Every structure is written in C-alpha cells, then in structure tokens.
Amino acid sequence: xxxxxxxxxxxxxxxxxxxxxxxxxxxxxxxxxxxxxxxxxxxxxxxxxxxxxxxxxxxxxxxxxxxxxxxxxxxxxxxxxxxxxxxxxxxxxxxxxxxxxxxxxxxxxxxxxxxxxxxxxxxxxxxxxxxxxxxxxxxxxxxxxxxxxxxxxxxxxxxxxxxxxxxxxxxxxxxxxxxxxxxxxxxxxxxxxxxxxxxxxxxxxxxxxxxxxxxxxxxxxxxxxxxxxxxxxxxxxxxxxxxxxxxxxxxx
Amino acid sequence: xxxxxxxxxxxxxxxxxxxxxxxxxxxxxxxxxxxxxxxxxxxxxxxxxxxxxxxxxxxxxxxxxxxxxxxxxxxxxxxxxxxxxxxxxxxxxxxxxxxxxxxxxxxxxxxxxxxxxxxxxxxxxxxxxxxxxxxxxxxxxxxxxxxxxxxxxxxxxxxxxxxxxxxxxxxxxxxxxxxxxxxxxxxxxxxxxxxxxxxxxxxxxxxxxxxxxxxxxxxxxxxxxxxxxxxxxxxxxxxxxxxxxxxxxxxxxxxxxxxxxxxxxxxxxxxxxxxxxxxxxxxxxxxxxxxxxxxxxxxxxxxxxxxxxxxxxxxxxxxxxxxxxxxxxxxxxxxxxxxxxxxxxxxxxxxxxxxxxxxxxxxxxxxxxxxxxxxxxxxx
Numbered sequence: 001x002x003x004x005x006x007x008x009x010x011x012x013x014x015x016x017x018x019x020x021x022x023x024x025x026x027x028x029x030x031x032x033x034x035x036x037x038x039x040x041x042x043x044x045x046x047x048x049x050x051x052x053x054x055x056x057x058x059x060x061x062x063x064x065x066x067x068x069x070x071x072x073x074x075x076x077x078x079x080x081x082x083x084x085x086x087x088x089x090x091x092x093x094x095x096x097x098x099x100x101x102x103x104x105x106x107x108x109x110x111x112x113x114x115x116x117x118x119x120x121x122x123x124x125x126x127x128x129x130x131x132x133x134x135x136x137x138x139x140x141x142x143x144x145x146x147x148x149x150x151x152x153x154x155x156x157x158x159x160x161x162x163x164x165x166x167x168x169x170x171x172x173x174x175x176x177x178x179x180x181x182x183x184x185x186x187x188x189x190x191x192x193x194x195x196x197x198x199x200x201x202x203x204x205x206x207x208x209x210x211x212x213x214x215x216x217x218x219x220x221x222x223x224x225x226x227x228x229x230x231x232x233x234x235x236x237x238x239x240x241x242x243x244x245x246x247x248x249x250x251x252x
Numbered sequence: 253x254x255x256x257x258x259x260x261x262x263x264x265x266x267x268x269x270x271x272x273x274x275x276x277x278x279x280x281x282x283x284x285x286x287x288x289x290x291x292x293x294x295x296x297x298x299x300x301x302x303x304x305x306x307x308x309x310x311x312x313x314x315x316x317x318x319x320x321x322x323x324x325x326x327x328x329x330x331x332x333x334x335x336x337x338x339x340x341x342x343x344x345x346x347x348x349x350x351x352x353x354x355x356x357x358x359x360x361x362x363x364x365x366x367x368x369x370x371x372x373x374x375x376x377x378x379x380x381x382x383x384x385x386x387x388x389x390x391x392x393x394x395x396x397x398x399x400x401x402x403x404x405x406x407x408x409x410x411x412x413x414x415x416x417x418x419x420x421x422x423x424x425x426x427x428x429x430x431x432x433x434x435x436x437x438x439x440x441x442x443x444x445x446x447x448x449x450x451x452x453x454x455x456x457x458x459x460x461x462x463x464x465x466x467x468x469x470x471x472x473x474x475x476x477x478x479x480x481x482x483x484x485x486x487x488x489x490x491x492x493x494x495x496x497x498x499x500x501x502x503x504x505x506x507x508x509x510x511x512x513x514x515x516x517x518x519x520x521x522x523x524x525x526x527x528x529x530x531x532x533x534x535x536x537x538x539x540x541x542x543x544x545x546x547x548x549x550x551x552x553x554x555x556x557x558x559x560x561x562x563x564x565x566x567x568x569x570x571x572x573x574x575x576x577x578x579x580x581x582x583x584x585x586x587x588x589x590x591x592x593x594x595x596x597x598x599x600x601x602x603x604x605x606x607x608x609x610x611x612x613x614x615x616x617x618x619x620x621x622x623x624x625x626x627x628x629x630x631x632x
Contacts, residue, residue, distance in 0.1 A: 166489075
C-alpha cells in the first residue's frame with residue numbers, strides 16, 4: 001500500500017542507528033531493528049536496558065539524538081506526537097493512563113479517529129458509526145456494561161483494558177504495549193492475554209514484557225536489550241539458549 | 253444509555269431558569285437604577301468568569317492575566333466613546349480641537365494612527381473581539397507550542413498584565429494614562445449616562461451574558477469540552493490519541509480572552525470609563541477568585557461568584573475599606589481549603605440531593621416506581 005523509500009518492502013518499521021543521550025548518558029545506543037507487517041515483536045531486558053525509551057522514541061515522546069525511525073517509509077523522528085499517531089502508531093503506557101473524569105464511553109469516543117482538529121471536535125457528532133464502534137470495542141475489552149461508569153471507578157486491570165481499548169479503536173497498524181499485564185491479578189492476566197491475542201492479529205505489535213510465559217505465548221521474534229544495545233535477537237527458542245542472555249537477564 | 257441530547261440537564265436547567273428570572277425580572281423590578289447599574293458592573297466580571305470556567309476549570313489552564321483581555325475590550329469600547337465625545341464641537345477650547353482631551357494636555361496635535369479605526373462602531377465591535385483574540389492567539393501559540401504550562405504560564409500571564417498596565421500608564425498621551433478614559437458620553441449620539449439608558453444597557457448586557465453562557469455550554473457539550481477535561485488530566489494520553497494539545501489550549505485561552513473582552517466593553521459602556529486599574533495583577537487575580545468562589549467547573553456558579561464577591565466587595569469596602577483585601581484573601585484560602593468546587597460544589601453536595609429526593613418522592617407518588625433511576629443520581 002504505502003510508498004516505500006529505500007527500505008525493503010516487507011518492513012513496516014525500520015529503526016536504524018537510533019541513539020538518544022540524556023546529559024551524556026546513552027540510554028539507547030546505535031540501535032537498529034526491523035519489524036515486519038503482522039509481526040509480534042517482544043522486547044525484553046533487565047531494568048534500565050532502555051526498553052521504554054525505545055517506545056518513547058518511536059512515538060515521539062522523546063526526541064532522538066541521532067538515527068532514523070521509518071514507518072512505512074515515513075521518517076517519524078521529524079513528526080510531532082499527534083502526527084505520529086495519525087500515521088498509524090498507537091502506544092499504551094506502562095501505568096494505565098485513562099481519563100478518570102470521563103466515562104468509559106467518552107474515553108473510547110475521544111480515541112475514535114475522527115474530528116481530531118479543534119474545529120473537527122466542535123462539530124463532531126456522536127452518530128451511529130461511533131456508537132457501534134465504541135460498543136464493539138467495549139465488548140472486546142470486557143467493559144460493555146460499564147460504558148456509563150466514570151473511569152476512576154474502574155479497577156486497575158479494567159483501566160488497563162480500557163487503555164488497550166482506546167488504542168484498539170484507533171485501529172493502528174503498529175501497536176506498542178508497555179508491560180500490558182503488569183500489576184494484574186491472575187484472572188485478569190489470563191483475560192488480558194486472551195484479549196491481546198485477539199487484538200494483535202492483523203497488525204504489527206511491539207510489546208515490552210517481563211512475564212516469560214506470556215512472551216513465549218505471543219512472540220514471533222524477541223529482541224533482548226541491554227544497556228541500550230541489542231544483546232540478542234531471534235526466536236524465543238534461540239534467545240532463551242543464548243548464554244549472554246542467560247547471564248544478564250534470565251538468570252540461573 | 254449515556255446519550256444526553258438535551259442542552260441542559262435538570263439541575264443546569266434549574267440554574268438557568270433561576271438566573272434568567274433573577275437577572276431579567278427580579279433585579280430590574282426591585283432595585284433602583286443606581287443599584288441595577290452596580291449589578292451591571294458586577295456582571296461584566298461574570299463574562300470573565302465564564303471564560304475562566306472553560307479555560308481554567310475545564311482546560312486546566314490557569315491564567316492570572318484575564319485583566320489584560322478585559323482591559324483590551326474595555327479600552328477598544330472606550331476609545332470609540334471617547335472619540336465621539338471629543339468632536340470638534342465639544343473640544344473647541346483645546347489647542348487642537350477634535351482629539352481626546354488627554355492628548356491635547358500631552359501636546360499631541362494629531363490623532364494617532366491606531367485610533368483611526370475607532371471612528372467606526374462596526375470596526376470597534378470587530379476590534380473588541382479581534383484585538384484580545386489575536387493577542388491571546390499570539391501568547392497561546394508562543395507558550396503552548398513550546399509546552400509552557402501550569403505555574404509558568406500563570407506567572408507569564410501575570411507579567412503580561414503588569415507590562416500592559418505600565419504601558420498604559422506610561423503612554424499617557426495615547427491612552428489617558430493612570431486616569432484612564434473618562435467623560436464618555438454618547439454611543440452613536442445616544443446618551444449613555446441617564447437612568448433609562450443605564451436600564452437599557454443593563455438588559456443588553458444580560459442578553460449578551462446569556463449568549464456567552466450558551467456558547468460556553470455548547471462548547472462544554474461538544475467533544476471539544478470532553479477533550480479539555482481529558483487534557484487537564486492526562487495531557488500525554490490526549491497527545492497520543494492523535495490530538496494537538498497545544499491547539500486545544502490555544503482555543504480555550506482565546507475563547508476566555510474574547511469573553512473577558514466582551515465583559516470589558518460592557519464595563520466601559522455601563523460604568524462610563526475605563527482605566528488601567530482594571531487591567532493589572534490585582535484585578536486579574538480577583539477575577540480568578542470570583543471564578544473559584546463560584547465554582548470553576550460550573551458556568552452558572554462562576555456567574556454567581558462574580559456577582560456575590562463583587563457585591564461583598566462593594567458592601568464591605570463601603571464600611572471598612574481597608575478590610576476588603578484581607579477579606580478577599582481569606583475567602584480565597586477558604587475556597588481552596590474548605591470547598592474547592594466553590595459555591596456550585598456546595599450546591600451539588602448539599603442542596604441538589606435534597607431537590608433530587610423531593611423530585612423522586614413526588615414522582616414515585618404520582619407514577620409507578622421509577623426510583624431505581626433516581627437512586628443512582630446522587631453519587632456525584
């Protein structure tokens with residue numbers, strides 16, 4: 001579909017030579033990796049490895065010191081956060097960030113990709129398409145009968161689901177999730193895994209996760225970060241048996 | 253279902269009817285013209301308060317410089333009125349007839365260029381909206397695009413208020429200086445000073461006030477209103493939902509500026525003069541206090557805040573002039589500590605549930621039980 005620059009066709013996301021330095025400390029150092037269409041990529045690594053920073057760089061929250069991030073041939077490092085979202089990149093934060101003074105319905109409605117300008121939001125109509133889509137997504141995230149509930153009344157797990165729903169309604173081509181099952185109860189975790197398994201179809205997903213069982217379940221490919229650089233990359237099987245990975249991350 | 257297609261919900265409708273009845277009927281019938289004119293003066297601040305509800309209450313943008321926009325609107329109106337009062341006929345004793353008296357006192361011999369548009373009433377009305385609107389657009393763009401917010405923004409707006417005051421006072425020949433623009437007489441030949449004119453101006457102002465309430469309520473009910481709330485809470489989430497946060501902040505700030513300017517223009521008409529004492533830091537902070545006292549999340553609350561605080565100011569400073577500032581300070585501390593949602597918050601917590609209960613019990617008597625719906629209501 002999209003126009004591709006010099007990148008080989010199959011890469012949805014191409015990160016090359018990405019570096020960011022905070023006062024001289026290189027949180028991400030000359031990082032390169034590629035994500036294909038419909039690929040589920042999990043980033044693992046010890047604390048401080050730069051995993052969240054990589055997501056911050058892709059979605060524009062942090063500006064890169066050098067390097068390039070190409071999404072469908074578009075250079076993301078030059079775009080603003082909202083423009084990056086509009087090209088089709090969705091991001092879920094580590095701590096659930098939902099709008100607590102709004103209802104579940106309103107949270108999802110704001111995320112619906114229409115009327116995103118000042119004028120557009122003044123003339124936005126809550127029509128049938130919006131209502132149906134909101135209800136459809138609410139059903140997927142197990143919140144169908146909580147549409148009128150203010151988000152501050154939801155449990156931690158429900159807030160996580162709501163935020164996933166807010167991403168889902170944007171229908172991004174690249175979905176980035178930062179520890180989506182962290183802080184969840186066992187039953188919530190199982191439900192979330194089921195939910196994620198359903199929504200990661202037909203799109204590329206970049207996930208940060210510590211839960212190895214979960215990683216093994218979903219990952220097509222795993223990238224292990226250590227001190228801002230790639231330590232190992234490949235299938236879970238390969239990564240798990242990599243002595244370097246065992247030493248710095250998996251333990252024993 | 254969630255969909256509430258009505259413009260006002262029940263408690264807002266009660267607030268609307270009560271305010272309309274009081275402002276349109278009860279006050280004009282019970283007050284003498286002098287007191288009614290005082291209310292008109294208080295109501296000019298209600299315009300500012302409505303703007304602050306949108307900008308501060310909803311958008312979370314605290315501006316401590318609304319006096320700037322109130323002043324710009326007021327000065328635009330006053331410049332038109334002053335020009336009309338300075339006809340060659342009226343000013344023939346001056347060394348240069350046909351220019352405002354303060355210019356003549358300052359040895360200015362020709363009307364400055366920026367005064368020229370104020371010969372026309374149409375242009376004046378446009379400028380009352382455009383000058384503060386554009387000024388807010390420039391400040392907003394400069395600040396919000398660079399992600400300056402919160403306290404820093406508040407301090408910068410306050411600095412702008414101080415700068416504008418100094419500028420007006422310093423450029424006496426062009427602005428009338430510390431005395432402001434006084435001796436305003438007619439609007440298109442219609443004398444604004446006699447009692448019957450004051451009454452008409454009062455009604456014009458109340459109509460405009462309700463128009464602004466309507467616009468603010470409309471904005472509040474659109475998706476833009478919900479985005480403002482969302483932005484106040486989780487700015488990043490709004491940004492990562494594909495919205496340019498800066499543009500929405502600029503919009504809210506500009507709307508607040510335009511409302512304040514309309515208030516300022518009505519002030520010049522109703523009170524008959526405009527001076528830098530309504531522009532600076534102290535009046536700007538007072539405007540925030542009216543809004544806080546009335547309730548920064550409530551449009552009607554803010555109107556009441558403006559009326560009641562100013563009424564208290566008039567009555568207190570008539571008898572104890574030195575005490576007023578202490579009273580205002582105490583009021584602000586009380587609002588912050590004891591009732592952060594202001595009068596409208598107190599209303600919603602203590603009065604509204606009683607009304608709801610009365611409503612519910614009447615309903616359940618007349619109809620078959622529908623109480624389950626009413627029970628869900630007081631949770632707010």
